[in-house]
Amino acid sequence: MIGVGTSKLVLSNWKFKFSSMLGYDTESWGYSYRGEIQHNGLVCRYGSYFTIGSLVGVHLDMWTGTLQYYLNRRPLGIAFKSLKNYDLYPMVSSTAAQSSMRITCCLSQEPTLQAECLKTLQQLGAPHVFSFNYMLNKGLDDAVADIKPVEFEIPNGDRICLRVEDVSINCPLVPLGVIGVRDQRIFPTECRQRAGTYAGKLNAKISWSVNGDARNYLEKDMGDIPIMIKSDRCHLSGLSPKELVAHNEHEQEWGGYFIIKGHERLIRMLLMTRRNYPIAIKRSGWKGRGALFSDVGIQIRCVKIDQTSLSNTLHFVTDGTAKLMFVHSKLLYYIPVLMVLKSLCNHTDQHIFKKLTIGFEHDSYYIDCIQNMMRDLHREGLHTHEQCKQYLGKMFRVKFYECPQWRTDAEIADYIFKHCILIHLDNLEDKFNMLAFMTQKLFTFAQDQCKTEGADAVMMQELLLGGHLYLQVIKERLYVWLNSLRFNILKLAKTSIGFSVNQKEMTTAAKYSGRLEIVLEKFLATGNLHSPSGLGLMQDSGLTIVAENINRMRYMSHFRAVHRGSFFQEMRTTEARQLLPDAWGFICPVHTPDGTPCGLLNHLTMNCIVTDIPSEDKLQNILITMSDLGMIPITNTESVTSFKNYYVTQLDGKVVGYVEHKLAQKLVNNLRALKIKNQIPNTLEIVLVPVKKTPGQYPGLFLFTGPARMMRPLYNLRYRDIEFVGTFEQVYLDICVAQNEIYKDVTTHMEISKGSFLSNLALLIPMPDCNQSPRNMYQCQMGKQTMGTPCHSWDIQAETKLYRLQTPNTPLFRPVHYDNIELDDFPMGTNAIVAVISYTGYDMEDAMIINKSSYERGFCHGSIYKAEFIELDDANSYFCRDPSRPDLIDSLEPDGFPYVGKLIKVDDPLYCFYSADESKYVVKKFKGKEDCFINNVRKCATFHFKMKPLACITYRVPRNPTVGDKFASRAGQKGICSQKWPMEDLPFTETGLVPDIVFNPHGFPSRMTIAMMIEIMAGKSAALHGLVHDASPFKFDEENTAIDYFGRLLEAGGYNYYGTETMYSGIDGREMNAQIFFGIVYYQRLRHMVSDKWQVRSTGPTDILTRQPVGGRKRGGGVRFGEMERDSLISHGTSFLLQDRLLHCSDRTTAQMCTSCGTLLGPITLVTRIADKPNYSETKEVCRLCQNGDNIVEIQIPYIFKYFVTQLASVNINIKINCKQT
Structure with missing residues (x-):
């Protein structure tokens, strides 16, 4: 072998x-x-x-x-x-x-440079992929073992037990029986091209028993569920870059997303509370949870090994007691903590008292509170462990309806302990120890002897990964499916007399219990979660997003984005949005959008990693090592008389022992040494919270090894090696940025690079340290809106809309990170010669002039690719050109589709098919608003003959730059193209150079974008000397300035040190008196184009409620008219234009008003029948308020005003209009 x-x-x-x-x-x-x-x-x-x-x-x-x-x-x-x-x-x-x-x-x-760059890019999708692989390889088994069995009784008295025994997920394959298949494997590109879902079959093995007698397993096909790209069940997993290209993928493909109906969908990474750590929190809303409840509590988010999460909160009650909160079926329940402790383990009151007061022997208030809670328990007649347990089960039996009626009260209590209280711990003794620790921390916090920790600090947060959430959805849907099977069995039992469950009946019931594929596909397609338990989340929508591929920067950013949750967008407080100091190195300070999601949608830094589950053997080494280094195990505390000078030690939310204060730092240093040597997990987070004279965070030694934590590499000065450090751990370390900041015996770690606190996109900004901070934020957003090169496989793309820049360049002034991620393979801009001059009236402030000749040579020329899927109504219909119409020969091919490369206009024939329903050929015409070219035509394959024929046509819409299109430099200087100026009228230099862009100098002072001024000099010197300059941040300082460096390079090339040049007017040829700042800037063309936004309307649809024109260009809505437009017309004194916009062209209506009482709501029309003429009636206007009809007049008002008056009247507010009749 x-x-x-x-x-x-x-x-x-x-x-x-x-x-x-x-x-x-x-x-x-x-x-x-x-x-x-x-x-x-x-x-x-x-x-x-x-x-x-x-x-x-x-x-x-x-x-x-x-x-x-x-x-x-x-x-x-x-x-x-x-x-x-x-x-x-x-x-x-x-x-x-x-x-x-x-x-x-x-x-x-040795790895090549390209291999290292590919390795960097693979880290983008790594957290998503390894979380999904955990689900496939281990998580499913853990989840299946934890799914609660469904037990019930049928009418004949038999007790049935249903349990999920095993679940397996297969790779995506062509269904059996499909003829003519060369390769059974389905690759992602096929699903993109035919708008399909990349899915593999989910098979479940169901075990069932009757009265405890096990029967044959039931094999059930649960349908095809979506598979993550590049996971272990994806056929792209493990392929080399060359093999990826052979399967129509990019060589840099990193996966981490799903393909749902042809669209790439990504499960968002959400910021969640740190798992298995009790956090001291103050919330005013907690006071409303019950009588005497306070705003003080200890909250812990418990996460099982299969990533099931559930929160428990220990509340401080102002009468000196504490109550434990747990959640079941989205309802909150509260139990006295002493009752829980006494129910968990069969310990004496003396043992419980000793455990609760260990290390607090001198705290008289705390001891009195514990004694009072014990007395309260005895007053209720609960003296023993069995009595407390039975009482607990009896009280909650009615709430836990899933437990069968034959279960005893004690078994109900055990069920609560296992599934509702500290679910991350399997052992009841461990639960007891953890609750004792939480009680100690609660009363310390209530007495202001430790500070609030809060859930909004990054040190108290981790991530919810896509694979972990997907696993929880599958686990819950399997449990729901079991209950559906139970419902069907009971339904069958009611329909027949003497019904008994056998294999046939079980198969019949399973047949009508549904499958999981629709639920999971809908979850990924919409991001909406319909969960009975809520899965421990604070939101049920917005969990998935489309991985938009507008350009490479936009696509990359989705995989490093972390969201705080849609729940916080509606909150008026700003605590969740604040960037706190502990986020340094983990959350990028500039890569967040402006507006509503500001501070909630953040991005991980370049070096930040997300931890995976460590190996079991290294986990076992931790406790053995700590015992050898001086930790007293929790099971061996009898030898210690007082624990006042000891730290409580926890490992992943489990109390494992105590460490003496004087030994703690030495133990931590030794653990770090083993961590760096990889003898214990190198992602172990070691947090020593020291005891301080002034109240601080609650002290202790806390170790974390779980997945989904944020960590980053730092240089350990003691051991001279790289160490991964976590968010909680970093707070208690002394980290320097440069060597001159090191203090001996104080500084513990050093940053690997000065830019390690920035995200991938922020590191692409040239010299961001020379810009105003908002400009860097703007560039992070505008960079994601740039027309560029989103992909290389244009001929097989079927995206709804793709933007392409036809003539991109590589920047001459770029950071090192630009090359590290191989962004030259997906360029997104153009090197433009820029003259900083106020030359015409069209370049004021943000406007810019484009050289018309540059435009004609293809400057910033772009295209939009749009795909349209055509599905026929009947499986018997087919695409074909009508043979009886020779006029279609010039437009359509014999297969009924247009010629590739043909220019197509409105009402031109687009495709032809034979309709089986109508028994005739049907020709469909093009209904687009722009002329376009047919880029490609694909007829999509189907798995069986009953499926409807499907085809995809991709259009290419050319988009030349035009007046009103948006451009931006990489310094956040956005501007609108205001005019295309003839080259002969533009200024020129002594060497005959004419600028591509004229930029107004007034754009610099208020924006303070010094980096763009440096780029003009650097780009110019790079073109002179044939170089590419490094634009990474913090390369220069006040002594060695960038301006001096690039100025000397310009001098060496024979140009002015300051980057200015003498220019001549293009109109009269005279030399300009001023020296003009002139150089090269990398400009981006943004996707915001006039062709997509222009809007004209005279008449059209209106809103039913307000009678105003509807919004939206696609709906034929009205032209937008905002506050600035209103103020402009008012300031110009054009009152009739204002009336035309806001009244005549909006919602003008005629209304009746009573001039005597000034109301719009009073006048009504009375209809009275004429006495001598029974078939005739007369009308009369009367005011209901003043009962007079002589002062009623008709006026023209906006209908929205009338609506406003009626709304105020509904809350008993009357509007009186002062009017003068003329």
């Missing part, structure tokens, strides 16, 4: 065995001469036999974590995946009496 293995493989065990060694256990992977691969004792057919003379190659790619074999230099495909976290060695084993082999070639290539 040939393969690889770890150093833990025990070779001596095979001394007297005659078997296949490699792959027999979990520590090795092997390929045998029989053409089989083996791992963990499982054997699978892989390739053909190899024998004497065979040349076998082993290729271990640790970048992708894949192992594949070659036989006689022919690749056999990937044999094993997910090998990234192992230290592997090549191995060969043989059971033959005599073996001989020779190594012909051994290669271990």
Whole structure:
């Protein structure tokens, strides 16, 4: 056998065995001469036999974590995946009496620069992919084991128990029975092109029993559920860049998203409260939870091993007691904490008192409160552990309807402890210890002996990853499916006499219980979550977004975005939006949008990583190591008389022991050394909160190893190596930025780079340290709105809308990070020659002039690609050109589709098909508003003949820059193209250069974008010397300025030191008196174009309620008229124009008004019948308020005013109009 293995493989065990060694256990992977691969004792057919003379190659790619074999230099495909976290060695084993082999070639290539850049880009999708892989490889098994069985009784008295035994998810494959399929695998590009969903089959094994007697398993197909791209169930997983390109993907493809009906959907990363850590919080709303409740509490968000989350809060009551809150089915319940403690474990009151007062022996108030709570419990007649437990179960039995009626009260209590209280701990003793710690912290907090921690600080937060949320949705839907199966069985039982459950009845009931594919696809397509429990979230919408591919920056930003939650957008307080100091290095300070989501939608910094689940063996080393270093285990505390000088030690929300104050720092230093050496998890977060003279955070030693935490690399000065540091951990470290800031025996860590606190997009801004901060924020937003090169596979794209810049350039002045992420493969701008001059009346402030000749040469020319899917109404219909119409030959091909490359206009034939319903050919015409070209036409394949024919037509709309289009430099200087100026009228230099863009100098002083001025000089010097300058931040300082550096380069090239030049007027040829600032700037063309926004309307639809024109260009809505337009017309004195806009062209209506009482609501029309003429009637206007009809007049008013008056009248407010009749 040939393969690889770890150093833990025990070779001596095979001394007297005659078997296949490699792959027999979990520590090795092997390929045998029989053409089989083996791992963990499982054997699978892989390739053909190899024998004497065979040349076998082993290729271990640790970048992708894949192992594949070659036989006689022919690749056999990937044999094993997910090998990234192992230290592997090549191995060969043989059971033959005599073996001989020779190594012909051994290669271990150093990674190329491109491979390092690709590795950087892979980190964008890493948190999403590894969370989904956790769900596939381990999470599903954990979740299935935790799904509560459904137990019920049918009318004949049989007790039925339903349980999910096993769940498996398969790779996306073509359904069985489809004819003519060469490869059963479905790749993502196929789903994009035919607007399909990239999904794999979910199979469930259901176990059921009758009166405890287990029956045969029920196999159920739960449907095809969406699969994350590049996860272990995706066919792109483990492919090399070259192989990705062969499957119509980009070589940098990092995955992490789903394809739902052809669109790329991404599960948002949400900021959640840190798991398994009790947080001291003050909330005024807690006072309304019950009598005597205070605003003080200890909240803990508990997360199980399968990522199920549930919050518990320990409330301080002003009578000196404490109550524990838990949630069940979105309802809150409260229990006295002493009752919970006494119900959890069979301990004496003395033991409970000792546990609660350990380390607080001198706190008389706290001791009195504990004694009073114990007395309250005895007054209720609850003296023993069994009595408390039965009382608890009896009180809550009616609320836990899912528990069958034959369960005892004690079993109901156990159910509550397992599923509702501190669910991250499985052992009741651990729950007891944790509640005791929370009680101590609560009373310390209530006495102001420790400070508020709050849930809005980044140190108290972690992320909710897509794979973890997806797992919770599947877990809950499986439980809902079990209840649906129970409902169907009971329904069948009611319809027949003497009904008993058998395999046939169970299969019938399962058939009508539904499947999961529709629910999961709808969840990802809409982002809306319909959950009975809420899954511990504060929102049920906006959980998924479209991964918009407007340009590369926009696409990248989605994968590093973290959202605080839509719940906080509606709050008037700003605490959740504030950028606190503990966010340094984890949350980018400038990459957040302005407006409503400001401070709520943030982005991770470049170096910030999201932790994965560590290996089990390294986790076990932590407790052993800590005991060796001096920690007293929680199970061995009898030898200590007083714990006043001890820190409580917790590991992932579990109290594990105590550490003496004087030993704590030494223990922490030793743990850091082991962490750096990777002997314990290198993502371990070590937080030592010290005891201080003044009240601070509650002290203790807290260790965290769980997933979804934010960490970042720092240079550890003590051990001279890289260490990953967490958000909570960072607060208690002393970190310097540069070496001159190091203080001996004080500074512990140093930043790896000065720009490590910025996100990927912020690091693309040239010299952001020379800009005003808002300008950097604007560039982070405008960079994501730029027309660029979003993809390379234009001919197979089926996106609704794509923007393309036809003539992009590479910037001459760019940061290093630009090359690190290979942004030159997806360029997004143009190097433009800019003259800073006020030359015409069209370049005031933000406006800019474009050289007309540059425009004619293709400057910033762009295109928009639009895709339209056409689905016929009937499966028997088909696309075809009408043979009886020769006039269609010039427009349509024989298959009924337009010619590729043809210019198509409004009402031109677009496609033709034969309608089976109407038994005739139907020609559909183009209804677009712009002329466009047919870029490509695709007829999409179907899996079976009953599916409706589907086709996709992609249009290309050329978009030249025009007046009103938006442009921006990378310094956040946005401007509108105000005019295209003839080149012969523009100023020119002594060398004959004419600027592409004329920029007004008044744009600099108020914006303070010094970086753009530096870029003008740097771009000019780069073009002179044939260089590319580094624009990374903090490269220059006050002594060595950028202006001096680039000025000297300009002098060396024969130009002015200050970047100015003598220019001549293009109109009369005279030399200009002023020296003109002249150079090169990388300009971006934004997607905001006049062609998409222009709007004209005379008549059209109006709103039913307000009778004003509806909004929206696509709906034929009215022209927008805002406050600034109103003020403009008022200031110009054009009152009739104002009346025309806001009355005649809006919602003019005729209304009756009583001039005597000044009301619009009083006048009514009375209809009276004429006495002598029974078929005739007369009308009369009367005011109901003054009962007089002589003073009623008709006036013209906006209808919205009449609506406003009626709304005020509904709240008993009368509007009186002062009027004078003329």
